[in-house]
Structures are given as C-alpha cells and as structure tokens.
Amino acid sequence: MTKRSQPDQSLIAMPSFKAMRSFVAAAKYRNFTRAAEALCVTQAAISRQIRELETHLGTELFVRSGREVMLTPSGAALFDAAQLSLLNIFQATERIRRQKSDKRTLTLCCSPAMSTLWLSRRMHSFFSANPDLDVNIITTQHFLALEPGIDPDIFVTKIFDLRPGYLRTPLFHEVVYPVCSPGYLNAHPELKTLEGIRNSVLLDLNPYGRAQLTEHVDWDAWFALQARDWPLAASDHSHYFTSNDYGLVVQMALDGQGVALGWDHLVRDMVREGRLVRPVAEELTLSEALQYLIVKEEKADDPACLRLKAWLIAQFA
Known part of the structure; x- marks a missing residue:
C-alpha cells in the first residue's frame, strides 16, 4: 500500500x-x-x-x-x-x-582578485575570437570546499592537488613587490627606500578566509625576506590598514592611500599603464608558489575546453 x-x-x-x-x-x-x-x-x-x-x-x-x-x-x-x-x-x-542549446558554456573557477584585476580586462578578446562559447566565471577563496553542484571545467589556482580527475599545467611563479600611485610617490619621495616604505601607510592583505591558500605574504614577511627584520611588526605600526579583499587593497593604492604589496600577475598591467608605480626595485619571487591551470581530465581533448586553455596560457605568457 x-x-x-x-x-x-x-x-x-x-x-x-x-x-x-x-x-x-x-x-x-x-x-x-x-x-x-x-x-x-x-x-x-x-x-x-x-x-x-x-x-x-x-x-x-x-x-x-x-x-x-x-x-x-x-x-x-x-x-x-x-x-x-x-x-x-x-x-x-x-x-x-x-x-540544451548549440552554444557551449565552460565554467572557469579562480580567485576574486584574479577575476577582477586580471580576467575582466581580457575576456572581451576571448569572446571576440570565440563567439560560439560562453564562459561562466566562479570565484572563491575556498577551492577545496566548493558548493555542491559546482563542477568547473578549468581552475586557475595555486592549489595543485585540487581534486582527483584534473590535470595541471604550471603557469608561473608569483612575484611580489611594493606599489603605490604616482601621486602618492610624488608626495612621499622617502618611499624610494625600504625604510621610507616601512614608515609610510602600509596597505596589507590579511589571511582571513584564505586558509587554503599557501605562501601568504604580508608586509612583515616581505620585509623579513628582504633581510629587513624590524623590531616593530607592521601590524603595530600607527599607519597600517589590512583587509582580506585584495581588490580593495589595490583600489586604495590606486586612490593614493598608501603602499600595497603588488602580486605581479595582478598589478603588472596597472604598472605598465602608469596607474601604479614601483617605488623601489626590490621584489620577492616565491619559488615555492606556483599558479596552475587545472583542467578536468574528461575535458582534456574537448575542442572548446582546449581553446579556452590555450587562450589562458597565451595570456599568461
């Protein structure tokens, strides 16, 4: 019954x-x-x-x-x-x-910073060359704990051991250096030394919500790796701002509110355009931190996925 x-x-x-x-x-x-x-x-x-x-x-x-x-x-x-x-x-x-339509949709997963500062500036060229493809962008800091039903075709992330069934291609080592706006540098010429930067307004990226991301670099770590280990921590400095939103940190630097650490692949375009400048030549190459392009194994030979993969690799190159 x-x-x-x-x-x-x-x-x-x-x-x-x-x-x-x-x-x-x-x-x-x-x-x-x-x-x-x-x-x-x-x-x-x-x-x-x-x-x-x-x-x-x-x-x-x-x-x-x-x-x-x-x-x-x-x-x-x-x-x-x-x-x-x-x-x-x-x-x-x-x-x-x-x-169910003839048009293909691919899902690409990356960090919010990658999406806002890098991908958004370039997607128009991909769509112009590939009018038959749509791209669904998913952003997250929690690559290992995506919501049920989210099954990206491609990831761009530094977490290489993401999940079974994906193939990875190394893209580049991360490079980090100080950046600020041209106006802020003109108003603070002392920024042309590490000591001057240390005593300026520091804009920092904190690790909150980013526990899955390795090689977190803040100002204290950056200075220490430059063999400059000041007794006073950056967080104890009177001119110090921190956020876990890297897009906000970069925007504050663009607005002339201080000096930020710039991840080269995210700020390089703005430096080239003159919207940001590098007050000192010192930089840090994170030899253990690689960004990867990670593709679903079952899509490895899919023509649409291969086109997006090749375009991404070319853009990073």
Missing part, C-alpha cells in the same frame, strides 16, 4: 508565482501600467494579482499616489526577498536552457 505524503503547509501557503512576478514588476517600475507592459499582460491583470497577494498577506504592499506606486515597509521587505528569488530561478533555468 502506497503511503500518502502529508500536506506540505509551507508550499500550500506560498503565494502564486504569477502573483509574485506581478508584484516584483510593479515594485520595479513603480507603476502598474508599465509593469503590465513589461510582462505583456493587461494593467487589470497586474492590479488583480497585487490585490489577491495583499489579501493573502493581510497587509498593503503599495501606497498609491497618482500614477506612481510606492512600497510600504512590508512591501519593501517582500520585494528584497522576491526579487532575489525570481532572479535565482531565472538564472537556473537559463543555465539549463543553455545546456
């Missing part, structure tokens, strides 16, 4: 998808007529859906003022959740739809 499922009250009590879609459109455009035009329905249909939703919730979601509508506090709270939920549903269905 088949056991019957108990009624799911959370699903039963949930408003209809059509009503939520009408509500989000009305909240977005602040006008029922414009919402109706956006959804290709009548204004009466939008009004009816909103009225039924308000009756279901037992509260007003909009304040009507002439042709414009404004969200009530209850409406604003619902809009924040509903807009994000509908967007997630749309993105999931689009991913499924693209899997």
